[in-house]
Every structure is written in structure tokens, then in C-alpha cells.
Amino acid sequence: MADPKAVRLDGDQTLVDQTLSEKLSSWNDRWLFPVRKLASEAMKDADPGHGIEHVERVFKNACELIGQNPVSLDVLLPAIWLHDCVPIAKNSPLRSQASRLCAKRAIELLASIGYPSESYPGIEHAIAAHSFSANIPCESDEAKILQDADRLEGLGAIGLARCLMTGGSMGQRLVHPTDPFPIHRTPEDNVQSVDHFYAKLFRLPSMMNTPEGRTLAQSRCGILITFLRQLAEEMGFEFDQQHAQSIIEANAIKPNFSKPS
Ligand SMILES: [Fe+2]
Numbered sequence: 001m002a003d004p005k006a007v008r009l010d011g012d013q014t015l016v017d018q019t020l021s022e023k024l025s026s027w028n029d030r031w032l033f034p035v036r037k038l039a040s041e042a043m044k045d046a047d048p049g050h051g052i053e054h055v056e057r058v059f060k061n062a063c064e065l066i067g068q069n070p071v072s073l074d075v076l077l078p079a080i081w082l083h084d085c086v087p088i089a090k091n092s093p094l095r096s097q098a099s100r101l102c103a104k105r106a107i108e109l110l111a112s113i114g115y116p117s118e119s120y121p122g123i124e125h126a127i128a129a130h131s132f133s134a135n136i137p138c139e140s141d142e143a144k145i146l147q148d149a150d151r152l153e154g155l156g157a158i159g160l161a162r163c164l165m166t167g168g169s170m171g172q173r174l175v176h177p178t179d180p181f182p183i184h185r186t187p188e189d190n191v192q193s194v195d196h197f198y199a200k201l202f203r204l205p206s207m208m209n210t211p212e213g214r215t216l217a218q219s220r221c222g223i224l225i226t227f228l229r230q231l232a233e234e235m236g237f238e239f240d241q242q243h244a245q246s247i248i249e250a251n252a253i254k255p256n257f258s259k260p261s
């Protein structure tokens with residue numbers, strides 16, 4: 001297990017004499033204002049679930065995941081702030097290209113403020129790989145942490161709210177009228193928002209890269225289960241919790257029926 005204080009700053013150099021918070025402060029003092037400003041301006045037209053507040057929460061999630069993992073903050077932090085810097089709607093045909101477009105744009109933005117170029121390859125990879133629909137394997141700890149931190153945003157109270165907000169903005173209905181918690185049909189998460197739980201969100205815990213991320217993801221799935229149980233009761237439907245739980249625990253769904261988002 002790596003020393004929790006170890007924060008690799010560049011190459012193989014590992015500094016064990018400075019705490020994570022000190023390293024964060026050091027990066028923030030130099031780069032937070034200009035990098036956050038770039039992100040904020042780039043995302044000003046994003047939908048409500050994907051604005052700068054989303055990025056701030058991803059940063060907070062990432063801080064919880066860094067603990068035991070030595071990472072380059074010079075790579076991870078700009079990757080977090082700029083990972084969604086090109087707003088592309090969830091239902092856009094460009095969706096599968098979104099993270100690659102963000103990665104390319106992030107480097108252009110960072111170059112415009114003189115950010116050190118030796119971090120560009122790591123930043124570009126972490127951003128390109130973060131997306132569910134890009135299908136790019138994470139090859140660095142920075143990429144794994146960004147991906148986990150971003151995926152945690154799909155779960156818990158925030159994830160529930162973002163799912164319904166995004167579904168509403170795309171004109172989706174909440175549930176299928178006769179089979180609201182898809183048992184006898186394939187989830188269609190471009191039609192019903194609750195189907196997105198079954199098509200993607202319940203699969204996230206098994207897709208986490210870090211043990212810390214998996215634990216948090218499983219816990220946050222509990223919020224979604226509680227919501228569905230109450231929804232079922234209020235609508236007068238049965239809710240098969242075992243079915244939902246089996247997806248969370250074993251990823252026991254066909255991998256090809258999810259609409260990427
Ligand atoms: Fe994204």
C-alpha cells in the first residue's frame with residue numbers, strides 16, 4: 001500500500017514529506033483561479049446537471065479517492081476541472097466523441113494560460129478515458145480516479161437528481177406505464193428516466209477502478225433503491241428489490257442493451 005502522504009509530482013519523483021492538502025494548496029495557489037475560470041466559461045451553456053457545480057463535486061469526490069493512491073496532481077487537477085469543457089447533449093450523435101473533444105479542447109485551453117506542457121499527455125488521456133461511452137481503458141491512476149469521481153456523480157442523491165433533470169430536459173417520461181422497474185423488457189433509457197438506473201447506474205459499482213470508489217458507489221446505490229421502493233409504493237406497483245440488487249452486486253445484465261450516456 002502506498003504511503004498516504006505520497007504525491008507524485010512528475011515522472012517517478014515521489015515526495016513523501018508533504019501532505020496531500022499542502023500539495024493541493026500549492027497547486028491551487030498557482031493554478032486554481034485561471035483553470036477554474038477556463039472551465040467556468042467553457043461550461044456556461046451546459047445543461048444543469050453538467051455545469052461547473054458538477055465539476056466542483058467531482059473534485060470533492062476525487063479528494064476522497066486520492067488518499068491511498070499516489071497521483072500527479074499536476075495531471076489530475078486540470079483533468080478534473082476541464083473534463084467536461086465541451087458541452088455536448090446526452091442525446092447528441094456526437095456523444096461518443098465528447099470526451100475526446102473535451103481532451104483536445106482542454107489542452108488548447110491550458111496552453112492558452114501557459115500550463116506546463118509535460119503534463120499534457122496525462123491530462124489528455126485522463127479526460128478522454130473518463131466517459132462511459134468513449135470505451136477507452138484507463139491507463140493511469142489519474143484517469144482511474146477521474147473516472148470514478150465522475151461516476152459517483154451518477155449515484156446517490158445528486159445522481160438521482162441529475163438523472164431526472166437530464167431526462168426531463170430531453171422530454172423523457174419518468175417510468176414505463178405498465179412495467180416501471182423493467183422486469184419483462186429491455187430498459188430504454190432514452191424513453192424513461194428510471195430505466196437509466198437499470199441500463200447504467202446500477203452497473204457503476206462493478207465498474208469502479210478504486211476500492212474506495214466501489215464502496216462509495218455501492219453505498220450511493222442504496223439511495224436509488226430507497227427512491228424506487230417509495231416510488232413503487234406511491235404508484236401501487238411491486239418493486240423487485242432483489243432484481244435491482246442483483247444488478248448492483250453482480251452486474252448481472254446484458255452488456256449490450258444500455259444506451260451509452
Ligand atoms: Fe463527462
Ligand SMILES: [Fe+2]
Binds near residue numbers: 054058083084150
Ligand atoms: Fe463529468
